[in-house]
Amino acid sequence: MALVLHSGSGNKNAFKALIAAEYTGVKVELTKNFEMGVSNKTPEFLKMNPLGKIPVLETPDGAVFESNAIARYVARLKDNNSLCGSSLIEYAHIEQWIDFSATEVDANIGRWLYPRLGFVPHVPVHEEHAIASLKRSLGALNTHLASNTYLVGHSVTLADIVMTCNLYFGFVRILTKSFTSEFPHVERYLWTMVNQPNFKKVIGEVKQAESVPPVQKKAAAPKEPKAKEVKKEAPKEAPKPKVEAPEEEEAPKPKPKNALDLLPPSKMILDEWKRLYSNTKTNFREIAIKGFWDMYDPEGYSLWFCNYKYNDENTVSFVTMNKVGGFLQRMDLCRKYAFGKMLVIGSTPPFKVKGLWLFRGQDIPKFVMDEVYDMELYEWTKVDLSDEAQKERVNAMIEDQEPFEGEELLDAKCFNVRMSGKCHANDLHTIGPRFSFHPLPRAAINPQLPTPANPLSDLYSAGVFAAAADLVSRLLSI
DSSP, X not given: OXXXXXXXXXXXXXXXXXXXXXXXXXXXXXXXXXXXXXXGGSHHHHHHOTTOOSOEEEETTEEEESHHHHHHHHHTSSSSOGGGOSSHHHHHHHXXXXXXXXXXXXXXXXXXXXXXXXSSOOOHHHHHHHHHHHHHHHHHHHHHHTSOSSSSTTSOOHHHHHHHHHHHHHHHHTOOHHHHTTOHHHHHHHHHHHTSHHHHHHHOOOOOOSSOOOOOOOOOOOOOOOOOOOOOOOOOOOOOOOOOOOOOOOOOOOOOOOGGGGSOOOSOOHHHHHHHHHHOOSSHIIIIIHHHHHHOOTTTEEEEEEEETTGGGOOSHHHHHHHHHHHHHHGGGGTTTEEEEEEEEOSSXXXXXXXXXXXXXXXXXHHHHHHOGGGGGEEEEEOOTXXXXXXXXXHHHHHTOSSBTTBOEEEEEEEOTTXXXXXXXXXXXXXXXXXXXXXXXXXXXXXXXXXXXOHHHHHHHHHHHHHHHHHHHHHXXX
């Protein structure tokens, strides 16, 4: 008998077991057409959980309820997996963070959110206490994550799965950017985790809440009219319904233009540069770099160096590359106005993340600074073109020159959306206009380079390579 998880498809508590199953290879089937308030009230369901709460896991040995207990069960079905730790102290720390996630994070998110949704009475003083408690908890978590990629050890554990599911629920329902910006390491952790393949397969795309839900006010019950004695009158002819002329529909307001579209025209056509960059396969410096400076308009565009502020945390290669990949995905909103190169530098951890960006206008666009949370994780320096050393550094970054500043390149990514990308010498990172892959770690391509200490890196690389090979074969067969 397969394991059957009784729950709706979007339940964050059900996600815990489903993600654990992805890591362990255990087959868990989610019930189809589950209807809350109906399916969980049947006699069969109430035999498994008398309270009628979800999720419930149906196993050959009986039912298990409570989401953390279900996740623990699924995680321990396969021996020798890293989800439960490799020592007694790691096991204790995993349990510690699972409890912290339940009592300090999830509980305080619920105390803030549920009254606003009308599930319990909204009391302002209670809300203030919930927010203060949540900030205290996230502050402690932020401090821990300042020097740790994962909650325990150097790979994903059950603690990360439970914590991420609880944080995810808060992020999509009530924790806006203005609230979470106080906890940059928590933000980075959450976005890193939800973009891991096994998480993303279960959760899907995640979008942060843009506003705090308003307090739901219950409408007062209508008062019953007092009975009055009604005098009998001769029946009157029913009045003819008044026909009103239909109101004219208001014409849709034109969409406001982006401030960058209002700048004076520039002699530099960004798409022409992207096309030159993408199509230059040989003599790159003589053709593409020279072409860039011939096209460049210092009045209409500006160049910026960026340097990641927390490079000491970049201890795992694939996590660092995913971090950069997520940043580039979120920069998609400025594809009309920007071109960028991001380099992951070093052959051993900690890896350095540095970048070069070309933006329309003389400043970094305000809407990018407001919308892309990663921007504040980097130090930004405007390129001084009168300095020949800085100009040569621009050339080296566009060209993916190696060694770069005396160190090997682990990875080079290009923000070149909707154009055919240029591949780095050892990296597959773009095929066609919209198919993007995370690049393979160099050790996966060149056996002479050091093998990553984290086994998840090799597994991840193998999965990416298989996906890339499958896509290439599909494209060739068209």
